[in-house]
Amino acid sequence: xxxxxxxxxxxxxxxxxxxxxxxxxxxxxxxxxxxxxxxxxxxxxxxxxxxxxxxxxxxxxxxxxxxxxxxxxxxxxxxxxxxxxxxxxxxxxxxxxxxxxxxxxxxxxxxxxxxxxxxxxxxxxxxxxxxxxxxxxxxxxxxxxxxxxxxxxxxxxxxxxxxxxxxxxxxxxxxxxxxxxxxxxxxxxxxxxxxxxxxxxxxxxxxxxxxxxxxxxxxxxxxxxxxxxxxxxxxxxxxxxxxxxxxxxxxxxxxxxxxxxxxxxxxxxxxxxxxxxxxxxxxxxxxxxxxxxxxxxxxxxxxxxxxxxxxxxxxxxxxxxxxxxxxxxxxxxxxxxxxxxxxxxxxxxxxxxxxxxxxxxxxxxxxxxxxxxxxxxxxxxxxxxxxxxxxxxxxxxxxxxxxxxxxxxxxxxxxxxxxxxx
Amino acid sequence: xxxxxxxxxxxxxxxxxxxxxxxxxxxxxxxxxxxxxxxxxxxxxxxxxxxxxxxxxxxxxxxxxxxxxxxxxxxxxxxxxxxxxxxxxxxxxxxxxxxxxxxxxxxxxxxxxxxxxxxxxxxxxxxxxxxxxxxxxxxxxxxxxxxxxxxxxxxxxxxxxxxxxxxxxxxxxxxxxxxxxxxxxxxxxxxxxxxxxxxxxxxxxxxxxxxxxxxxxxxxxxxxxxxxxxxxxxxxxxxxxxxxxxxxx
Numbered sequence: 140x141x142x143x144x145x146x147x148x149x150x151x152x153x154x155x156x157x158x159x160x161x162x163x164x165x166x167x168x169x170x171x172x173x174x175x176x177x178x179x180x181x182x183x184x185x186x187x188x189x190x191x192x193x194x195x196x197x198x199x200x201x202x203x204x205x206x207x208x209x210x211x212x213x214x215x216x217x218x219x220x221x222x223x224x225x226x227x228x229x230x231x232x233x234x235x236x237x238x239x240x241x242x243x244x245x246x247x248x249x250x251x252x253x254x255x256x257x258x259x260x261x262x263x264x265x266x267x268x269x270x271x272x273x274x275x276x277x278x279x280x281x282x283x284x285x286x287x288x289x290x291x292x293x294x295x296x297x298x299x300x301x302x303x304x305x306x307x308x309x310x311x312x313x314x315x316x317x318x319x320x321x322x323x324x325x326x327x328x329x330x331x332x333x334x335x336x337x338x339x340x341x342x343x344x345x346x347x348x349x350x351x352x353x354x355x356x357x358x359x360x361x362x363x364x365x366x367x368x369x370x371x372x373x374x375x376x377x378x379x380x381x382x383x384x385x386x387x388x389x390x391x392x393x394x395x396x397x398x399x400x401x402x403x404x405x406x407x408x409x410x411x412x413x414x415x416x417x418x419x420x421x422x423x424x425x426x427x428x429x430x431x432x433x434x435x436x437x438x439x440x441x442x443x444x445x446x447x448x449x450x451x452x453x454x455x456x457x458x459x460x461x462x463x464x465x466x467x468x469x470x471x472x473x474x475x476x477x478x479x480x481x482x483x484x485x486x487x488x489x490x491x492x493x494x495x496x497x498x499x500x501x502x503x504x505x506x507x508x509x510x511x512x513x514x515x516x517x518x519x520x521x522x523x524x525x526x527x528x529x530x531x532x533x534x535x536x537x538x539x540x541x542x543x544x545x546x547x548x549x550x551x552x553x554x555x556x557x558x559x560x561x
Numbered sequence: 562x563x564x565x566x567x568x569x570x571x572x573x574x575x576x577x578x579x580x581x582x583x584x585x586x587x588x589x590x591x592x593x594x595x596x597x598x599x600x601x602x603x604x605x606x607x608x609x610x611x612x613x614x615x616x617x618x619x620x621x622x623x624x625x626x627x628x629x630x631x632x633x634x635x636x637x638x639x640x641x642x643x644x645x646x647x648x649x650x651x652x653x654x655x656x657x658x659x660x661x662x663x664x665x666x667x668x669x670x671x672x673x674x675x676x677x678x679x680x681x682x683x684x685x686x687x688x689x690x691x692x693x694x695x696x697x698x699x700x701x702x703x704x705x706x707x708x709x710x711x712x713x714x715x716x717x718x719x720x721x722x723x724x725x726x727x728x729x730x731x732x733x734x735x736x737x738x739x740x741x742x743x744x745x746x747x748x749x750x751x752x753x754x755x756x757x758x759x760x761x762x763x764x765x766x767x768x769x770x771x772x773x774x775x776x777x778x779x780x781x782x783x784x785x786x787x788x789x790x791x792x793x794x795x796x797x798x799x800x801x802x803x804x805x806x807x808x809x810x
Contacts, residue, residue: 461679
């Protein structure tokens with residue numbers, strides 16, 4: 140009977156192909172949405188792993204998280220260096236890692252920090268060593284492949300973040316690559332890591348001595364540095380004397396999660412932001428858009444189901460006499476239903492297979508051609524359990540679309556159907 | 562002597578029975594008639610009464626349109642339950658079996674040829690025969706299919722689609738399909754009425770020939786008087802009856 144189903148489908152090949160294509164497009168849209176949103180969330184989670192709280196200048200907490208955890212937005216401003224010590228003294232703080240942002244090299248951000256930062260994100264060295272002295276840099280895996288920089292490579296950072304090398308160059312202070320990181324699939328692949336002092340040094344700020352925390356001391360030197368053409372916000376983001384842009388905090392005890400954000404927010408110039416909270420806020424914003432597109436995809440799939448339904452209904456109406464004939468020459472009711480159902484299922488399975496291929500193909504194409512999506516770590520090779528549900532839904536649509544007309548036909552009187560066909 | 566006549570002109574059931582065909586009538590009716598309710602009035606559409614068809618005794622059911630030929634054929638094939646009387650096929654009570662029982666009996670004993678072709682258009686001629694075999698017998702016998710297609714003269718058209726066949730070719734393919742399950746009874750409804758004289762004669766020749774070659778007995782329903790002289794065994798049906806009441810029946 141499967142052979143008969145295939146023969147019928149082949150007999151109206153164009154109709155079959157169009158229905159498979161229609162269902163395939165519906166399945167593909169849902170698969171693309173599913174993969175995209177799940178991988179996006181997954182990426183957000185991985186980049187924020189181990190970071191329980193971010194402390195930075197007052198402003199938008201989402202902006203603080205985006206700039207210092209995901210390195211996509213510009214920072215809210217700077218905070219005094221002693222914020223790091225202040226946080227480290229607090230009970231329940233396991234780690235407090237400073238970040239100094241402001242420069243970039245070929246749109247890869249230069250991050251002044253400590254070796255604890257790559258360790259926090261689970262990055263390890265592919266070759267070379269960790270940065271130790273000022274102006275030594277360790278580059279992420281993607282920075283290495285894109286720029287082709289090897290160990291010992293010297294480069295100068297440009298002022299500004301991510302927008303190409305528009306800003307003035309810091310020609311007099313070149314960095315030297317001392318190490319390269321293994322790929323991690325996190326944001327660190329796209330970062331250039333160095334000591335906080337390097338960032339200060341590039342901007343002519345002297346590193347403070349351990350017993351010297353007076354912020355105003357190097358103000359004159361700072362003023363000498365050429366900051367023409369900077370936006371006000373970028374200026375604010377720029378590391379000024381003995382300041383850092385943000386501090387990443389890992390809690391050692393659950394109590395800290397309750398106590399610390401409140402403590403930080405009571406400080407005049409500081410705000411605390413929790414990545415998990417901000418990310419879920421962001422995703423709920425993006426999610427509205429995703430929901431709308433998802434509704435469209437569902438609509439597309441229902442349309443495809445209806446189309447299969449109409450196609451089978453018309454085909455089966457023409458075939459009522461065929462079916463009566465099959466009954467007369469010995470096919471049982473169950474065999475007829477099975478034959479028609481298998482026709483619907485074959486259509487649906489082909490549509491689902493096409494949809495999966497299309498969906499993963501589009502994701503692969505998008506990841507290969509769209510830089511931002513590539514940076515988000517979009518991958519076509521990963522499957523999501525939800526895809527099984529999409530396939531199941533497609534098969535159910537095919538089955539229902541086939542069974543309704545089949546049952547309708549079988550309820551009619553064979554003798555009458557044959558008499559009418561005669 | 563009878564032995565020199567073509568097989569379809571040998572009317573003696575005794576001879577055929579001694580040739581190995583099963584004993585007893587192939588089709589047997591007892592007081593068979595059928596009434597159908599139309600606008601609340603019961604109307605007799607077919608009345609045959611007692612009749613029997615012996616194996617090898619090809620029969621013609623002759624009558625004008627509306628005389629109940631199709632009704633009788635539907636009752637013989639178990640597609641319709643008669644309102645009065647009973648009908649046995651190969652000794653089994655077709656008219657009182659369950660629907661599944663009728664399907665099984667029909668599958669085992671009856672091959673059907675319809676006026677219009679009713680071959681499955683998506684399958685080739687050989688594919689149609691294979692499907693019929695698969696459905697009725699559960700197995701496909703390629704050699705038998707090829708033999709039958711050759712016998713009806715379609716060897717060169719075995720892989721053609723039904724819509725590519727001429728009407729005569731289609732009829733021959735339909736006969737081949739009806740016989741491919743080796744039925745004891747071959748029922749044909751108006752097999753010749755759409756054909757011209759020459760083709761109608763050729764069709765009847767072919768049906769006799771193939772039926773005898775496969776051991777099937779023909780039961781042909783038609784209003785086509787042109788083929789009547791070919792049958793020794795004829796059952797003439799009369800024109801529609803006047804409406805009857807339930808009491809009169």
